[in-house]
Amino acid sequence: MASESVLEEHRIVVGLDYGTTYSGSAHGDTSQKSLENIKTIRRWPGKERRDEDKCPSDIAYAADGIYRWGYLIQPGQARLTWAKLDLDEDNFYENQEALPEDYVDLQDPFAETPAPAPTEDEFPMAEGMRHNPLNKSPVDVVADYLTALYDVIMANLRKSKGENLINRMAIDWVMTVPAVWSEKAQALTKEAASRAGIGQREKDRLFLLSEPEAAAVYAISDLYHRDNRLRNNPDMLKVGDTFVLCDAGGGTVDLISYRVGQLQPSLGLSEVAVGSGAKCGSTFIDRNFLKLVRKRIGEDRFNLLCKKQDGMVLNKMISEFEGVKRSFGPSNLPGSINYLPMHGFANDSAAGIVEGQFEVTHDDLKECFDPIMDQIIGLIQGQINAVCDTGSIPKYVFLVGGFGESDYLLNRVAAHKFDKSGQIQIINPDDAWSAVSRGAVLRGLEGSLVTNRRCRRNYGTRINTTFDPTIHHEEDAFYSTDTGMKMARNQVSWIVEKGADTDSNTRFKLKCGTTFQKGEKLRRGATLVASDLDIAPHSYRDKSVHDLCFLMADLSMVPESEFDAVNINGQACLSAEFTIEMAFESAEIKFQLYFKDNCYGQVKTTFH
Structure with a gap:
């Protein structure tokens, strides 16, 4: 881009x-x-x-x-x-598009792909909130x-x-x-x-x-460009300083750390450490609240609550909880009580049901918030540690996003003493809720302000390699029909390692070779695999390794005269060596096909 x-x-x-x-x-x-x-x-x-x-x-x-x-x-x-x-x-x-019928995996045509385990719906009971009558x-x-x-x-x-x-x-x-x-x-x-x-x-x-890159671009640009007098403030970021950006939204919390490369004539940032994040946004406070309600009133009444008036009672309750959630902070004193509508249920003081309302105490809210706060603080701690490991202490933590405007979150983070750095000043920029969309516009107007990024995982392909008894398992052994050598299947060749510097001008190459019969339209594929471990494993059987996508290289438009003639077991065939190049952008990978230094366009990608 x-x-x-x-x-x-x-x-x-x-x-x-x-x-x-x-x-x-x-x-x-x-x-x-x-x-x-x-x-x-x-x-x-x-x-x-x-x-x-x-x-x-x-x-x-x-x-x-x-x-x-x-x-x-x-x-x-x-x-x-x-x-x-x-x-x-x-x-x-x-x-997901089915793999083509003539699919041939260049790495291992006989390898079995494990079926992914199904994931359980976390809230099958909250039909009023997950209403999909058309099963779309x-x-x-x-x-x-x-x-x-x-x-x-x-x-x-x-x-x-x-x-x-x-x-x-x-x-x-x-x-x-x-x-x-x-x-x-x-x-x-x-x-x-x-x-x-x-x-x-x-x-x-x-x-x-x-999202965090967009938010970072906005937060720093806003800080410097709204008031030029701040440039001479000794507390402001200078070239060489580092900071952590925490984008806390409704579903996800993303963190990324940057070093300031330049401020003039335009902003220039580079990633300091591999970004991190998790699904621990504000909706998970809602989920904790639902768990609290179910625990308090019991399974039968909770099921009735979810179904009552086609979910209308539950939705009104959650809608009111949104306001309580947003306002929760230091101003809410211990012992304070909020009341949420819960119409149609008899009084039950033990369950907190009083005159058609559900009592939510200060301690109840802490029970909903604190597990999520601890998770977010842990994520920030991880980024700070990663930055400190590079020899730099982050100057600020920028907190943006809708959830980032929570007073409770802001105060919990500001009061926390982080390992390796102690307390760090927290900045909550103006317009933090719209920081992502505004930053996306800046990114589109000015081009990339991030000079390099850190790869978030390892990417590679399955290969067969010479058997080494000190590395490989006997169950992966086989003998090559061409050379008679003992080989090992289910191994991985890593093309890009986690933490590697990437930018849109760097190309990572997957080199492929194949033979085919004359008259055959050359279409070959390779499966790209990934692992999130800091040190990538050698074996495809490692639990961290998973199939990411199938890459289909289509060279059917290339004239046969461009390929090399070979003889295989007395039969005249053709051979081709081609390259699939990977380019990492902010939020996607681009794949292009090259043969004899000519580009044949985008590689068709099917995700697993």
């Missing part, structure tokens, strides 16, 4: 932050690249009286297929929440929501710039995804966006950008 973002013409850039709980969008154009000229959408269908930076990511389906979304959903109406997280669940396979797939659901969001964004652009101009002008869409997103989830996100029409007009383009 670095080279592609150097815009040769006047273009509009739209930042799109599709979140687990709320979604937002901002836009700017290449004629005015300053922060002040980046505008966020603040008027949403169904929300007429109050401006908001974001709109709920909920969608509500009727039996006839018609759906409402965002603020248009009636209070208490059954809905599908947290749909974004479904894109990264291993139990959804119906959207995650990609279908997200595409439906993004279609509605796309229409609103385009309507806003036409209103502010004029329909004729919008119809003529190209738009770059920069869509953000969690840094912890799997490659499959990245691909599914892009597929859903494309189905919604995003980036599909002539000359329009669609890019993916990691």
